[in-house]
Amino acid sequence: MSSQNKSLRKSDESLGHQCQNSFTKPVGRNIRRQGFFLVLVLIVIAVATMAVYSFTDLMIAADETAYLTGDLVQARATVDSGIEAVRLVLAQPASMREDAGGVFNNPSMFQGVPITDGSQGNPTSNFTVLAPGLTEMGTLGGIRYGLQNESARLNINALTVLEENSDAINMLTGLSGGSVDAGGILGDATASEDSDLSTENIAVTLLMTLPGMDVTIADAILDWLDEDTEPRENGCEDEYYTSLATPYAAANGPVQTVEELLLVRGVTPQLLFGADSNRNGVLDPDEQQRYAASIETPGVLGWASYLTVHGAEANKTMDGEFRVNINGEDLEVLYEELMTAIGDEVFASFIVAYRISGESSLAASVASGASAEALAAQGIEAQDADNANSESEGTVLPWSVEALDDFDLTGGAAVEFNQVLDLIDAKVSLERNGETFTYTSPLIGEPTLLAEFLPFLMDQLTTQDGDVLPGRINLNECPAELLMGVPLVDVDTMTAILEARSQDVGGTTSDRNHETWPLTEGLVTVDQMRALLPLVTARGDVFRAQVIGFDSGSGLAARGEAIIDASTPNPRVVHYRDLTHLGRGFDLSVLGGNIVVPNNN
Incomplete structure (x- = not known):
């Protein structure tokens, strides 16, 4: 029995082990599977959480981008509002603008002008209008709050017209006691005999005033502008441009933008734009470091700061009324118009009589000069010629x-x-009962009388029958480099004009609203003023506005440059350039407005 019991016990133990193994192994496998799925779930949750966080960050970034885009749209809309505000100002007559402080430098009108005040969750939007300033020496430097008159720049498209009329202008110079070579009213402003520059070409002379300009580039620019296909001595035409790797033809006509000059042989971005990388008209500190230049460096702001393709003057008075054309055909109508405009019967009657048998002092000089030469050829003394002229005048x-x-x-x-100016010292002749009578002008070339009457006459009268006149160089606002390049007065005289101008930059006083103020202030003679008149003005009705629209809180800004033609009753934007991609251009402290300091707490 004992042996049987032992056998049974062993079989029971063996069966127990088998049963234990059969039950314990599956349980172990189930436990391991449950742990694996738990880890897998944790991984999935972690990945999903990261995805949610990434999606949240992406949505936050998209939300911020949407707000920033909206703010940028608001900034651009603020620029548009600023341009419309400028148009509204320019729609007013010049006299009203002057009464409001003018548009040359008027911070109260152009600095930090609010568009929105930040209420109801809106951004605080302002606009500021800035322009390059002028130093005491009359050169470009600093900033001012206002508009830049396009007549303060040299109109490229007017160069060919000046070139065509160089002979007439030089004739005026010669009659004024000078010559195109030296002396007279030209003086030191002309080139020396050893120079390659021909002083007979006014257009070339004006171009040569630009820093870094040489005669080959000047001739190339004029060849690009003129209608013919014949190259000048130092210029080039299609034969050169069509031989380039990327061939093109010369414009042979007016250019549409200053940037088009980059197509002209020899004109480089460095010459055209200088160190002004962000095109704000100012040499910023980073630009000074990058180019190792200062505002005194010649050409540091590039030729673009001296040139334009726009420029015009409304043929109107300061009050916005059309001037009287004293060359009108119907003399009776002219007399009535003169009486309405100037209200002076003496001047009105003399002007009408001049149209019948008048002679200007300049024409008299030409006639007497020619007569003297003719008589001298016949052996007659000049004194005898003068006596003959005096006798011909009669009483x-x-x-x-x-x-x-x-x-x-x-x-x-x-x-x-x-x-x-023909009215000054003019004469009117009349034959009556076989006797000659010569009447002298009521406008005598005496400084005191000229200062009293000439500004009013220049404001009310014109000799051209047109609503808009071509733009000339603005005496009051153009950089000294351009003014010194006008080849019709000597350096000392032009320096005196610049010194007088520095006391009233922009010509804000009423005495300097007309280009004849150097004459009325005794800085030039009547003959010098005659020669200058075709080239200079004190007005100009096309303006450049650099408008910055900005959020005072975030500092986000947009910048645009508009050229506005105010020579018509409804000023219009003739050119616009978005400069936002070049940055704000100026610090918020310069732009002004209600600067909001962000709360970082």
Whole structure:
């Protein structure tokens, strides 16, 4: 029995081990599977959590981008609002603008102008209008809050017109006591005999005033502008441009933008734009370091700061009324218009009489000079010629209103004015009962009388029948480099003009609203002023506005440059350039407005 019991016990133990193994092994495998799935779930949760966080960050970034885009749209809209505000200002007559402080430098009108005040969750939007300033020496430097008159720049498209009229301008110079070579009213402003520059070409002379310009580039620019295909001595035409790796033809006509000059042989971005990388018209500290230059460095702001393709003057008075054309055909109508405009019967009657048988002092100089030469060829002394001229004048009398009764206004005009300045020291002749009477002008070339009457006459009268006149160089605002390049007065005279101008930069006083102020202030002679008149002005009705729209809180800004033609009753934007991609251009402290300091707590 004992042996059987032992056998049974062993079999039971064996069966127990088998049962234990059969039950314990599956349980172990189930435990390991449950742990694996738990880890897998944890991994999935972690990945999902990271995805949620990434998606959240992406949505936050997208939300911020949407807000920033909206703020940028708001900034650009603020720039547009600033341009519209400038148009509204320019729609006013010049006299009203001057009464409001003018547009040359007027911080109260152009600095930190609020568009929105930040209420109701809106951004605090402002706009500021800035322009390059002028130093005491009259050169470009600093900033001002206002507009830049395009007539303060040299109009590229007017160069060919000046070139065509160089002979006439030089004739005025010669008659004024100078010559195109040296001396007279040209003086030191002309080139030396050893220079390659021909002083007979006013267009080339003006181009040569630009820093870094040479005669080969000047001729190339004029070849690009003129209509012919014949290259100048130092220029080039299609033969050169079509031989380039990327061939193109010369414009042979007006350019549309200053940047088009980059197509001209020899013109480089460095020459055209200088160190002004962000095109804000100012040499910033980082630009000074990058280019190792200062504002005194010649050409540091590039030729683009001196040139334009726009420029025009409305043929209107300061009050916005059209001037009277003293070359009108109907003399009776002209007399009535003069009485309405100037209200002075003496001047009105003399102007009408001049149109019948008048002679300017300049024309008299030409005639007497020619007569003297002709008589000298016949062996007659100049003194005898002067006596003959005096006898031909007959009885010389000052002009009176009653003298107009002896003139027939219905017979039409025989004489035209070249300039309003022709009135100065002019004469009117009349044959009556076989006797010659010569009447002298009520406008005498004496500084005191000129200062009293000439500004008013220049404002009210014109010799051209057109609503808009081509732009000339603005005496009051153009950089000294351009003004010194006007080749019709000597350096000392132009320096005196610049010194006088520095006391009233921008010509904000009423005495300097007209280009004849150097004459009325005794800085130039009548003959010098005659020669300058075709080239200079004190007005100009096309303006450049650099407008910065900005959020005072975030500092986000947009910047644009608009050129606005105010020569018409409804000023219009003739050119616009978005400069936002070049940065704000100026510090918020310069832009002004209600600067909001962010709360970082």
